[in-house]
Amino acid sequence: MAALEICEVSHWFGTNRILNKINLRIDAGQIVALVGPSGCGKSTLLQAILGTHPPS
Known part of the structure; x- marks a missing residue:
C-alpha cells in the first residue's frame, strides 16, 4: 500500500515547464x-x- 502516490504532476512557471x-x-x-x-x-x-504550490 502506498503511503504517498502522485500521478502525472506537472508545473509551469510562465512558459517554463x-x-x-x-x-x-x-x-x-x-x-x-x-x-x-x-x-x-x-x-x-x-x-x-x-499543497503549498499547487501543480499546474
Missing part, C-alpha cells in the same frame, strides 16, 4: 531521497506534494 508529468510512489516504511542539481524542481515538487 518545471515538472513534466512526474509519477512517484512511496510505500509505508520506505526511505526516499530527492536529489538533483540546483533549479531542477526538487522544491517545487515537494511544495506540490504539500
Whole structure:
C-alpha cells in the first residue's frame, strides 16, 4: 500500500515547464531521497506534494 502516490504532476512557471508529468510512489516504511542539481524542481515538487504550490 502506498503511503504517498502522485500521478502525472506537472508545473509551469510562465512558459517554463518545471515538472513534466512526474509519477512517484512511496510505500509505508520506505526511505526516499530527492536529489538533483540546483533549479531542477526538487522544491517545487515537494511544495506540490504539500499543497503549498499547487501543480499546474
